[in-house]
Amino acid sequence: MSTVTFRGVTKRYGATVALDALDLDVGEGEFVSLLGPSGSGKSTTLNLLAGLLDADAGSIMIGDREVSQLPPEKRDIAMVFQNYALYPHLTVFENIAFPLEARKPRPDAANIRTRVEKVAATLGIGNLxxxxxxxxxxxxxxxxxxxxxxxxxxxxxxxxxxLSNLDARLRIRMRRDLKALHQALGSTIVYVTHDQSEAMTLSTRVAVFNLGKLQQYAPPAAIYGRPVNAFVANFVGEQETNFLDGTPVAEGGTLAFATAFGVISLGRPPATVTGSGKLRLGARPEAITALPDPSAEARIILAELAGADLFLTVRGRDAAEVVVRADPRADALAAGDGVRLAFDPQRMHLFDAESGVAVSHGGGPFVD
Known part of the structure; x- marks a missing residue:
């Protein structure tokens, strides 16, 4: 295993910048996921590391060796593709052995068999x-x-x-197996996905990309709990983040935010907000509680049961809407019901409305 380092790596296609001056460090033995929507730069990053694309600028290191100008076979990496790329005319043994058979000098047959059987046993496919x-x-x-x-x-x-070609249940099972395998091997893994749940459950750190730029690189808990901007906040999570326009106000010496759903206490000093300008509040569905209140102005307009969760779309003044996660076993709520919303101050985020940059998180000031 080894480290991976990108310094100022850029890739262009004509006037389009597919990857813009990427700086990224992958530690030895880390499992790092490159996460983002289609066209964000994550696959470009992987293909540059693999040697399938040439960078227009910058350097790529594997360990202490510069590999930017080396062909793929000289980089000492192994790639697993989306479609697996197995040879249909070869047995499982022959498919696994193929890289060894192609080596020069070729290992002896006994060595190849020993190594293939050891790998197959580790993966639980020795009988195949x-x-x-x-x-x-x-x-x-x-x-x-x-x-x-x-x-x-x-x-x-x-x-x-x-895992993208597998059905939903098998994907979950294989995620668990991949994580266990990484823990057993301690290998350095760079993993591309557009599925944020894969990235969050598998990774040591997650690199979130958008429009060719690295947005945030941090452990999963930090990506989820302290997103650096509105894009990361909205992209990471099972449900979209709720964004509410409003105005900061002082409330008993602490910061609050006046919105279409009333004044929301943020439980932090006004000084925790960095910068100035128009702000937006970001709140995930699980950070909001809906309490039955027939006299409330806010009304449920849609109730969606999703297994153990009930997602409620609530409309307030000026047609403002938020989605709230509720427990269907405890909350007998349905479309048309009036509700009062309670917002958890520790899980409220403030973003600059124009740039989308985070200016305050629950629990303290934003730290880059």
Whole structure:
């Protein structure tokens, strides 16, 4: 395993900047996810690291070695693709052994067999070695693709949306297996995904991209709890973040925010807000509680049951709306009901309305 370092790495396609002066450090043994929507720069970053694309500027290091000008086969990396790229005419054993068979000098047959069987046992596919890809499930094919990468013992593993072709339940199971595998191997892994739940559950740190720029690079808890801007706040999370326009006001020596749902106490000194200008409040659905109140102006206009959660769309003055997460077992709430909303001050975020940059988080001032 090894470290990975990007310094000022830029990639352009004509006038379009696919990646803009990226600085990124991946520590030895880290599991780092590159997260973002389509066209954000995450796949460009992975392909530059793999050597499948050439950078227009900047440098890429694997360990203490500059690799920007090296071909893929000289970088000592192994890549697992979205479609697994297994050879259909080769058995599972032969697919895993292929990188060793292609080496010069080629290891002896006994060495190859030992290494393939060890990797297959680690992945729990030792009983599948004689089968062909068409004879095994999608999850098993994904393990074979991982095995083919592992058998090379590379410095860095690159995984390009390897779970996207699996059904929802299998994806969850494979996430758990990938995390356990990383803990067992201690390998350096760079993982591309557009699925924020994958990134949050698997990663040591998450790099969030948008429009070719790195937005935030931090552990999952910091990405979720202290987003650096409105884009990160809205992109990360099972539900979209609620954004409310309003005006900061002083309330008993602490900061509050006047909105279409009333004055929301933020429980922090006014000095915790950095910068000036028009602000927006950001609140995730789980940071808001809906309390039954028939006389309240705010009304539920939509109730959506999602397993253990009930999501309520609540409309207030001036047609302002927020989504609230509720417990369907405890809250007998339905469309048309009046509700009073309670906002958790510790989970309220303030953003500059124009730039989207975070200026205050619950619990204290924003620290970059």
């Amino acid at each position: 070695l004689a089968r062909y890809p068409k004879e095994i499930s999608g999850g098993q094919q994904q393990r074979v693709a991982l095995g083919r990468a592992m058998v090379r013992d590379p410095k860095v593993f690159l995984l390009d949306e390897p």
